[in-house]
Amino acid sequence: MVVARQSRQISSAGVDDPRERILSAAGREFAERGYDSATIRDICLAAGVNVAAVNYYFGDKRRLYIESVKHAHEERVRQVPLSEWQPGTPPERKLHDFVANLLERMLGLGQPPWQVRLMMREVLQPTEACRELVEDYIRPHFAVLVSVLRELTAGRLGDPELRRIGMSIVGQCFLYRAAGQVVEMLVPQSEIDMLHSPAALADHVTSYGLAALGAAAPLTSFPAAGASQKDSPA
Amino acid sequence: MVVARQSRQISSAGVDDPRERILSAAGREFAERGYDSATIRDICLAAGVNVAAVNYYFGDKRRLYIESVKHAHEERVRQVPLSEWQPGTPPERKLHDFVANLLERMLGLGQPPWQVRLMMREVLQPTEACRELVEDYIRPHFAVLVSVLRELTAGRLGDPELRRIGMSIVGQCFLYRAAGQVVEMLVPQSEIDMLHSPAALADHVTSYGLAALGAAAPLTSFPAAGASQKDSPA
DNA sequence: ACTTGCTTCAAACAGGCGTTTGAAACGTCG
DNA sequence: CGACGTTTCAAACGCCTGTTTGAAGCAAGT
Numbered sequence A, B: 001m002v003v004a005r006q007s008r009q010i011s012s013a014g015v016d017d018p019r020e021r022i023l024s025a026a027g028r029e030f031a032e033r034g035y036d037s038a039t040i041r042d043i044c045l046a047a048g049v050n051v052a053a054v055n056y057y058f059g060d061k062r063r064l065y066i067e068s069v070k071h072a073h074e075e076r077v078r079q080v081p082l083s084e085w086q087p088g089t090p091p092e093r094k095l096h097d098f099v100a101n102l103l104e105r106m107l108g109l110g111q112p113p114w115q116v117r118l119m120m121r122e123v124l125q126p127t128e129a130c131r132e133l134v135e136d137y138i139r140p141h142f143a144v145l146v147s148v149l150r151e152l153t154a155g156r157l158g159d160p161e162l163r164r165i166g167m168s169i170v171g172q173c174f175l176y177r178a179a180g181q182v183v184e185m186l187v188p189q190s191e192i193d194m195l196h197s198p199a200a201l202a203d204h205v206t207s208y209g210l211a212a213l214g215a216a217a218p219l220t221s222f223p224a225a226g227a228s229q230k231d232s233p234a
Numbered sequence C: 001a002c003t004t005g006c007t008t009c010a011a012a013c014a015g016g017c018g019t020t021t022g023a024a025a026c027g028t029c030g
Numbered sequence D: 001c002g003a004c005g006t007t008t009c010a011a012a013c014g015c016c017t018g019t020t021t022g023a024a025g026c027a028a029g030t
Helices: A019-038 A040-047 A052-058 A061-078 A093-107 A114-124 A129-153 A160-179 A180-186 A189-195 A198-212 B018-037 B042-048 B050-060 B063-080 B091-107 B113-123 B131-154 B159-178 B182-186 B187-193 B198-212
Strands: none
Touching: A019 A040, A019 A052, A019 A061, A019 A114, A019 B018, A019 B182, A040 A052, A040 A061, A052 A061, A061 A114, A061 A129, A061 B042, A061 B198, A093 A129, A093 A160, A093 A198, A114 A129, A114 A160, A129 A160, A129 B182, A160 A180, A160 A198, A160 B050, A160 B159, A160 B187, A180 B131, A189 B159, A198 B131, A198 B159, A198 B198, B018 B042, B018 B063, B042 B050, B042 B063, B042 B182, B050 B063, B063 B113, B063 B131, B091 B131, B091 B159, B091 B198, B113 B131, B113 B159, B131 B159, B159 B182, B159 B198, B182 B187
């Protein structure tokens, strides 16, 4: 009797590997329907394997879930690496890049990212997989944001304040991902296309933050150019 | 044979009313565990009624859920009404009040508010109950915010921009409610107590917004005064 | 060919789920 | 009281869930 497959080959066949197929299907299913609503039968149907396979490879549903979260997260890190800047890049530019990157990763139209949906579920209602997610994925990203803000404010603010400002920036992006459907109910569709695209939002969030920090003109300045980043005021 | 109780008394007994007891228990249970994980048996156990009661009063689980969301929302509106300001109140003050009110309603320590948790679930993954929630509850609140911002910017920005700025403000509050546990993993506990209490956050979000709009000094100014108004930087 | 170990499969299992049932309890009116 | 509509109840009904089972398939190794 075997409770779970004892040892896994280091780097197996790939798409042919049943284990990989199950993980992918499970991620999609868990992301879409949540842990409880997703069923092992549906997952196995989508993966093209027998229902007993999940028990054979992962033991039970809970461990399959945890593995699929980690799997999705690893895949996503591989897809969207942290930004690297050349030395001398102005911090305003770095902030804009960071925000644009974050929004693209969250809302990116490149592909409906079920990985992000799955991770969002963990953020909103953490389970065992959450801590790993935070340590491996979220904390490093957040640290980059804080360091950019530190550079931007040239040491005038302490880390606690910087973290709080970082949360303000992340929160704005977060809203559109987590509560996107409600946002779409609150503003007209034309406005969504115009002002709430990932790129336009990146401009807005960056301008908003830079203005708040005194690194750019306030949003109410007369030209009211919304679409381009601007350097410090005259 | 009765599919559902035909007509409901206008304003029934109150706590003695089984219907009311079921709604309350259901709201708590749905808020805590989600629609699928919450079971009718547990709800009825908590409400002290027979399992058949929910079918008798509401027909089935789905309609019970919808009713319980509406019930929670009505209760919450009664608890925390929209702010009313005397004529002549400065818009900076109004913004601060609004943000403080929003944060208090979302994070308020007065009581662990299962109603908010339930509504948050609707926002994050809308069902049929969501549209009503938006129309009756969220949209009016958001309209108030936009009108305050309009007053604050004295017509220099159009409604679309104002709505986008409104989203920025709401997003910051939203993060702490929806992703609170992750926030707590990212910043030290002492910092949470100090800078992330509802009141401190209200100050921060307001200052951040006012500074961005040029209605107060940037956050990096030396005295770091929170709420005093000041015109655009030199 | 025969064993050996890993993998797959159809079928079944026990338990929990939402829902239904038919009768008992209740209160109210004639 | 006896009849009646409303409300409660214990028990059951299907159905679907996660999980297990024992046998069959399969690719080496000897």
